[in-house]
Amino acid sequence: MRAYGERSPFEGPVRVIRELTASPGTGSSRTPHAELFGTITPSALHFERHHSGVPAIDPAAHRLLIHGLVENPLVFTVDELKRFPSISRSYFLECGGNSIGEQSGNTQPDVQRSHGLLSCTEWTGVALKEVLRNVGVKAEAKWMIAEGADAGRMARSIPMEKVLDDALLVYGQNGEALRPEQGYPLRLLLPGWEGNANVKWLHRLHFAAEPAMSAKETAYYTDLGKDGKAQIFTFVMEARSVITRPSGLQKIAPGFHEITGLAWTGKGKIVRVEVSTNGGASWADAELQQPVLPLAVARFRFPWNWDGKETVIQSRCTDETGFLQPTHDELIEARGSHSGYHYNAIKPWRVGADGNVTHV
Amino acid sequence: MFKLFAVLCCAGVWGQGRPATAGEVRKLDITVFPDGRGLPAGKGNAVLGRPIYKVKCAVCHNEAAEGRDQQWPALVGGIGSLATPKPKKSVGSYWPYATTVWDYINRSMPFDHPRSLATDEVYSVTAFVLFLNGLIAEGHELNEKTLPQILMPNRNGFVPDRRPDVKAKR
Numbered sequence: 001m002r003a004y005g006e007r008s009p010f011e012g013p014v015r016v017i018r019e020l021t022a023s024p025g026t027g028s029s030r031t032p033h034a035e036l037f038g039t040i041t042p043s044a045l046h047f048e049r050h051h052s053g054v055p056a057i058d059p060a061a062h063r064l065l066i067h068g069l070v071e072n073p074l075v076f077t078v079d080e081l082k083r084f085p086s087i088s089r090s091y092f093l094e095c096g097g098n099s100i101g102e103q104s105g106n107t108q109p110d111v112q113r114s115h116g117l118l119s120c121t122e123w124t125g126v127a128l129k130e131v132l133r134n135v136g137v138k139a140e141a142k143w144m145i146a147e148g149a150d151a152g153r154m155a156r157s158i159p160m161e162k163v164l165d166d167a168l169l170v171y172g173q174n175g176e177a178l179r180p181e182q183g184y185p186l187r188l189l190l191p192g193w194e195g196n197a198n199v200k201w202l203h204r205l206h207f208a209a210e211p212a213m214s215a216k217e218t219a220y221y222t223d224l225g226k227d228g229k230a231q232i233f234t235f236v237m238e239a240r241s242v243i244t245r246p247s248g249l250q251k252i253a254p255g256f257h258e259i260t261g262l263a264w265t266g267k268g269k270i271v272r273v274e275v276s277t278n279g280g281a282s283w284a285d286a287e288l289q290q291p292v293l294p295l296a297v298a299r300f301r302f303p304w305n306w307d308g309k310e311t312v313i314q315s316r317c318t319d320e321t322g323f324l325q326p327t328h329d330e331l332i333e334a335r336g337s338h339s340g341y342h343y344n345a346i347k348p349w350r351v352g353a354d355g356n357v358t359h360v
Numbered sequence: 361m362f363k364l365f366a367v368l369c370c371a372g373v374w375g376q377g378r379p380a381t382a383g384e385v386r387k388l389d390i391t392v393f394p395d396g397r398g399l400p401a402g403k404g405n406a407v408l409g410r411p412i413y414k415v416k417c418a419v420c421h422n423e424a425a426e427g428r429d430q431q432w433p434a435l436v437g438g439i440g441s442l443a444t445p446k447p448k449k450s451v452g453s454y455w456p457y458a459t460t461v462w463d464y465i466n467r468s469m470p471f472d473h474p475r476s477l478a479t480d481e482v483y484s485v486t487a488f489v490l491f492l493n494g495l496i497a498e499g500h501e502l503n504e505k506t507l508p509q510i511l512m513p514n515r516n517g518f519v520p521d522r523r524p525d526v527k528a529k530r
Contacts, residue, residue, distance in 0.1 A: 080376035152468035228443025
C-alpha cells in the first residue's frame with residue numbers, strides 16, 4: 001500500500017516539456033492525449049504554461065487582496081474562501097497559443113505537440129460574484145485586473161460581465177488541492193476562456209473603469225490580421241475537435257479501429273462531431289459520450305475498418321451556437337498566417353499504406 | 361434558488377475577510393494604466409538607461425535589443441511591417457502604450473530578478489528601449505508625467521474581438 005498513490009510502473013505517458021529560458025520552470029508542457037481515455041485529464045498530466053516559473057506558496061501565508069473601485073477593500077485567507085458555498089464543475093482549459101505552429105506551417109508530428117495545451121478538469125472553488133457580495137464593487141467598475149503571485153506578477157484585465165457570470169476562485173483540482181503548477185493555492189477560472197486569462201497563484205483583484213493594457217493582453221495573446229490590425233481581448237476559445245487515436249507517430253494494422261478524439265467549445269456545448277476516413281470525400285456522425293457538458297471536452301468515438309490503403313482521417317465539430325469548425329484554408333483565408341493564437345482548424349492525419357500515421 | 365437562499369439567509373454569514381489597510385494596498389498595488397495612473401514619481405533617460413541595459417538586459421535581449429536565438433524577443437525593429445507578409449512584432453512596432461513597457465519592466469524584469477530595479481532605473485531602461493526604437497531622443501526625460509504622453513507607433517493598431525470571423529462551408 002502507498003499513502004499517496006502512483007500509477008503502475010508499467011505505464012509511461014508523460015508530458016513533453018519545452019523550457020523557454022535558461023531559468024527553469026518557464027515554458028510549457030503538453031498533455032499526451034493520444035494515450036489518455038475519457039474526458040478528465042489526470043492532474044499529473046495537465047498541460048502547463050508558466051511565464052515566470054512556479055512559485056512555492058504556503059497557503060497559510062497566502063492572501064487575496066480585493067481593491068480599487070469597491071466600497072470595502074478586503075483581504076481574504078484561503079481558508080476563508082473555502083468557507084463560502086463550494087462549486088465543482090468540469091471545464092476545459094486551453095492555452096490561447098495551442099497549435100500556434102499549425103497556422104504558421106510549423107506543423108507538429110503528434111497530437112501532444114500540436115494540441116497538448118488543452119486539458120479538462122473538475123475544478124472546485126467559489127463563485128467570484130459571491131465573494132464580491134461584501135466587497136461592493138462600484139457601478140463604474142467595468143474591468144477586474146487579476147494578478148498572480150508568480151515572480152513576474154503576471155496580470156490580465158477581465159471584463160465585469162465575465163466576473164459576474166461564471167468566474168470561479170478555484171482551490172480544487174480533480175478532488176484534491178490544486179497542483180502547484182495550476183496555481184496552488186488559488187487561481188482564477190474563467191470557463192471557456194483562453195488559459196492565460198485564468199490567472200494562477202491569484203493574490204490581487206483590482207477593480208477599475210478601464211483595462212490595464214498589460215503586456216500579456218497587448219503584446220501577447222492578440223491576433224494580428226492580414227490588414228495589420230490585431231484583435232484584442234479575444235478571450236473565448238472557439239469550437240474545435242481533433243482525433244487523438246489513431247494520430248501522429250502511431251502505427252496501426254489493417255482491420256477494426258475505434259477512432260476517438262476530443263471536441264470542445266468556449267461557447268457552451270458541442271452538439272455534433274463528424275468524422276471522415278476518406279480525405280474529406282464523405283463525413284458521418286461520431287458518437288458523443290454522454291453527458292456532453294458545457295465548456296468541458298466531449299469524447300467522441302467512431303468505428304472504422306481500415307482496408308490497409310493510404311487515406312486521410314479527420315474530425316470536425318459543431319457547437320450549440322451553430323459554429324462550424326473551419327478547415328485550415330478557411331481560417332487562413334480570414335485571418336492570414338500570423339494571428340497565431342486561437343487556432344481551431346480541422347486536423348487531418350494521414351494513414352500510410354504501412355500503417356504509419358503522420359501529420360498532413 | 362441558491363441565489364435567493366444566499367440573499368435571504370446568508371449574506372454576511374460568508375462575509376469572512378477583513379478590511380484591507382491603505383498601507384497594504386499601497387504595497388501591493390503596482391497596476392499602471394495607459395493614462396499614467398499608478399506610475400510612481402521618478403525620472404530617467406536613455407543615457408542613464410544604456411549601462412543598466414548592458415548589465416541587466418543584454419544577456420537575453422542582446423546588445424542592440426535585436427533579440428537572441430529566436431527565443432528572447434527583439435525589442436526593436438519592424439515598425440511599419442505589421443500589414444506586410446513578414447510582420448515583425450517588437451516593443452517599437454507592436455506595443456500600443458509606453459506605460460505597458462514601463463509596467464512590464466517594473467513587474468517582470470529582469471527575468472531572473474523581477475522587481476529588483478529601482479523606480480528611476482525602470483524609467484531609464486524604458487527610455488533606452490524607446491530611444492533604440494527612434495521614438496524619443498537620448499536625453500529625453502521620462503517621468504510619471506511625460507511617459508504617458510509618448511505616442512507609440514501601433515497605438516491605433518488594435519481592434520475589438522471580431523470573431524466569429526472565419527466562415528466554414530459544409
